[in-house]
Amino acid sequence: MPELPEVETVVRGLRKRVESSRILKVKVFRETPLSVKADVFANALAGQQIRVIRRRAKYLLFELDRHILLGHLRMTGKFVVTHPDVAQGPYHRVWFYLEPEALLVYEDVRCLGTLELLTPEEAEKKLEKLGPEPLAETFTSLELFQQCQKSARPIKVFLLDQRNIAGIGNIYASEILFASGLNPERPAHRISKKECQKMYEAMRRILQDSIDHHGTSVSDFRRVDDKTGEFQNFLNVYDKTNQPCRICHTPVQRMVQQQRSTFFCPTCQP
DNA sequence: AGCGGAACCTGTCGGC
DNA sequence: TGCCGACAGGTTCCGC
Numbered sequence: 001m002p003e004l005p006e007v008e009t010v011v012r013g014l015r016k017r018v019e020s021s022r023i024l025k026v027k028v029f030r031e032t033p034l035s036v037k038a039d040v041f042a043n044a045l046a047g048q049q050i051r052v053i054r055r056r057a058k059y060l061l062f063e064l065d066r067h068i069l070l071g072h073l074r075m076t077g078k079f080v081v082t083h084p085d086v087a088q089g090p091y092h093r094v095w096f097y098l099e100p101e102a103l104l105v106y107e108d109v110r111c112l113g114t115l116e117l118l119t120p121e122e123a124e125k126k127l128e129k130l131g132p133e134p135l136a137e138t139f140t141s142l143e144l145f146q147q148c149q150k151s152a153r154p155i156k157v158f159l160l161d162q163r164n165i166a167g168i169g170n171i172y173a174s175e176i177l178f179a180s181g182l183n184p185e186r187p188a189h190r191i192s193k194k195e196c197q198k199m200y201e202a203m204r205r206i207l208q209d210s211i212d213h214h215g216t217s218v219s220d221f222r223r224v225d226d227k228t229g230e231f232q233n234f235l236n237v238y239d240k241t242n243q244p245c246r247i248c249h250t251p252v253q254r255m256v257q258q259q260r261s262t263f264f265c266p267t268c269q270p
Numbered sequence: 271a272g273c274g275g276a277a278c279c280t281g282t283c284g285g286c
Numbered sequence: 287t288g289c290c291g292a293c294a295g296g297t298t299c300c301g302c
Binding site: 002003006058072073074075076110112113114160162169170171172216218219220221238260261 | 293294295296297
């Protein structure tokens with residue numbers, strides 16, 4: 001499901017519902033997502049308080065008394081807050097019993113998501129490899145331009161590489177390039193300073209707008225309270241193959257870059 | 271160093 | 287109806 005705006009939406013929901021709660025007990029239904037054995041995971045978490053919840057790139061950080069629980073939802077991971085007497089769903093992978101009275105459910109159809117139990121130092125080491133947060137006040141168009149200058153890869157592929165900029169995924173990469181009028185195959189280092197400025201502004205505007213609309217629910221993304229996001233209503237090209245471009249009415253095209261779909265308007269993005 | 275491709279999983283959808 | 291391949295919002299590993 002999730003790119004930066006969706007993870008931010010989840011983090012905000014979790015903050016409201018479970019920040020400062022204490023983990024009483026953990027039940028693991030499937031070990032695949034975990035970085036350690038189920039019993040180690042469960043025993044280590046029991047008794048720790050969730051002090052702070054925050055986001056870095058597409059990661060969720062649960063800052064506990066002694067550990068960082070680092071979550072990544074990959075394609076289909078979800079966190080849902082519910083009641084302790086809820087029935088076990090088919091894709092429930094981990095239950096966190098919380099005090100006061102709540103159940104935090106981690107569910108994941110495809111089981112590609114991860115829950116890593118780390119020390120603060122290990123988490124730090126892992127996250128420092130990521131590029132800058134595109135919405136950070138300190139992130140500038142000049143920084144983006146300088147980063148682009150270092151890469152000959154297609155700009156779409158560049159945007160997906162988390163070491164360049166953190167948090168953009170397949171939906172927003174296509175949307176950002178459409179809004180910037182840039183062809184997805186343009187080598188990153190061939191993009192002018194002026195075009196980069198436009199891409200920077202599009203990036204910040206689109207990501208912030210999406211957060212304001214609680215993210216994009218294309219198939220199964222849900223908020224912590226199981227509501228959908230609303231930003232799918234504002235997408236211009238993603239998954240719109242053969243539909244007329246909103247600006248020029250040319251049919252939107254799909255192509256494959258790095259084994260992933262890219263959507264674009266051949267007229268608006270020459 | 272940097273690239274393309276496969277792997278990790280499971281479900282869904284379209285075509286024949 | 288049934289089967290099969292393609293595809294899905296992501297990351298990481300491996301070999302060239």
